[in-house]
Amino acid sequence: MGQEGQQGRVRGHRHTLAGMSHDDADAQPTVAPEEEVARICADLIRIDSSNYGDGSGPGERKAAEYVMAELAEVGLEGTLLESEPGRATVVVRLEGEDPSRPGLAVHGHLDVVPANATDWQVDPFAAEEHDGCIWGRGAVDMKDMDAMILANIRHFARTGTKPARDTTFAFFADEEAGGVLGSHWLVDHHPQWFEGVTEAVSEVGGYSVTVPTPQGQQRAYLLQTAEKGLAWLRLVAHGRAGHGSVPNDDNAIVRLAAAIGRIAAHEWPREYIASVRELLDTLSTMTGLSSADADLEPLLATLGGAQGFVRGTLRDTANVTMLDSGYKHNVIPQTATAAVDCRFLPGHEDQLMATIRELAGEHVEVEVVHHDVALEAPFSGDLVESMKQALLREDPGAAVLPYCLSGGTDNKALGLLGIQGYGFAPLRLPAELDFAPMFHGIDERVPVESLQFGARVLGDFLRTC
Template identity: 40%
Template sequence: MDVTELLSALIRFDTSNYGGGRSAGERDCAEWIADLLREAGWEPQLWHRDDAPDRVSVSLRVPGTEPDLPGLLVHAHTDVVPVETDDWSVPPFEGIIRDGYVWGRGANDMLDTVAVLLHTLLRWGRDGTRPRRDVLFLFVADEEDAGQWGAHWLVDEHPELFAGLEVAIGESGAVCELLPTADGGLARVYTINAGERGTQHIRLTAQGTSGHGSRPSGDDAVHRVLHALVRIADHEWPLTMSNVVQGHYQGLSAALGVPIDFDDEASLLRLVDWLGPQAGPLRYILRPSSTPTVLRAGYKVNVVPGLAVAEVDVRCPPGTEDFVHDTLGELVGDQVSYEYITRGAPLEAPTEGPFWDAMVASILAHDPQAVVIGGCMGGGTDNKAFARLGMDTYGFTPAPADPEGRVAAGYHGVDERVPVASLRGATQMMHDFLHTV
């Protein structure tokens, strides 16, 4: 089965994850994946929490020909974010293939990688190919929320599944970007994400005395939480330059011929401005961020509520987790309490060694003009769960550029799609990496 057909079939499963434990469920998709693997001669396992039989993940461990080598985890999630169907120009769950694209929710987040990994396993099953080292393939549920039914649950309850694994390869990295150079050309840049900003989602709670709206006290619950939110939202976080962030900027500067000075923030931001919409997370990985996103209080306009709750999305680059935690305590103040909803540490992995070299080689073998650099994600992935087991983690889902200029689009948005040529090229790059690493 061609990788485009695999992706089209995967898109036809509605695995929408609405957050807060509400989901269409991954079971049907997981069972379809497991059936395909069984037909190819494999023996996959299905996993789910007892209280969530529809939130199913699939694992398959392929023994290596050199079992003394450290093992590799390669993972992809099967859940997708919800859609607003009326805004789409195509049905979001039909997996339509046209105009050189595969269209549909999950086409590039990240059912495309699920299809690529399945294609590799079906090929190996047919040909009898085996990797050098043990490779654990994991098709996991619940990445688009907190992972409590997916990666984090598996790490907490079944750590034995990951025995002997040293490195985890996950989503978002090594997709070719054609970036403008200072001499008027285009550089073919592949950014393998060797880092992620940490996640510190917090919930603020302010309490006060309820009363009549016509008798303001100036010290009620809403007033208290709003003052805390203003301090948090307006805080000017300092510039931070961990090794992986510095390497990201150095790599781009060299590839594009745009000089930078690490002692001059304006110089760094000129690189961001040079790239414009293609700068991606560059602006945000330079420092922590704190963004109020949820505010709940009151039930009637003339009643002062006795309780106000807010939630804030806080992100911290590698090396800043403790500093951000201490600073948040100061910003919240003593009239509002706070707790962590999610606390995932920032990640930073080496950009050298056999795993890194194999990733780079698998790209250069198919795109000799590629410039491969290490990078840092502005957000986070399931790699945060696997890093807790001591693994080095990378965002590595390689894909070449479409020769006719098509690019993947609609990530978490409308008309999500991925170029067919890039998808087929991705299967070759990933197959070579997994076979030779």
């Protein structure tokens, strides 16, 4: 790479790759993204970046430093930003073939949810390879995609190739705790990294499911075009403290239990947003099964492990996840609390919050611990067409379907800047691999061949979008 690339200087936050001379290009070994994506994925898994959500984890700093070193090796100078000590995000921006076009953001997150090693068949941070798969925490969520992104950035730098348009690549901290110290922090404090960016691509989309059809089986790739909003709530019940032997009609625990019971028993009505309706109707055409509300179960079953994500997008949800009260067996406490994870469809936030407050009742306060928006983007346009074609060039005859994610991604933070986000972490998966349930699950693993496929597809997409 020329002198400018060697020093990693940025002009307007953009690395210019066109200045590479033939001699410099020859000095860099030619390594295709699919040739090193598995190594990068395994390296990242071996770095424990567990996010416990309370500040007690190791943080993302070591993983961020690894990304910085991989960029530096090919002459790129990334920028490492810390929201708090150890909570590190890396960003780098590459100039595109046509800088006059709106920019693109491609992002992943470096943190992972914790893993209890006794639950796993292997050490969750050893990145062992068995049966053609790399095993470990983050293999699915989302160090696999981080590796695809990083392998392609390195290939661009080595070869002087440019992405189709100016592209900001981000490796965020803190996604698994809502992005407060990662994507949201960057959007709030360093929005210049996303100047001119109109669209973004990240996780939990682009992976395949194998669908039974009257002709046999067909692979379908689920492209994420929407995601539910979230409200992490705390229920706080108040009562009268007292001795455990004395009757008490103002028991905070009893009041909390009643509120939890009402929330758990509530039947949230079904509503089919555009992406869900199109997914179900297209599946119906492929399989010959009905997509009518009353007959939906057989159709959902054709999605295999991915049906859980889809079931979560048929209605709003509220799940109690933690309880806390009391400090001694013979003392009635004055307060009792519960954590509730609520997810709402686009346009449903006010309705969900009103319903939760009504169900909680007069003696239970509802506090918002963390909130984030719902997203919905069209399953059309040039970017979507580029994603489709990149998949189909590698897997002709497959179908590409839209879907809504029941969880959330860092696209929520970018959405606050008006950036339209999609989920596109392309993986061609074996039909027998129950992939989707491994998000936050045990024995997380990704096939090496799927990583190689994804690296090729992502590179194709970045060059043509």
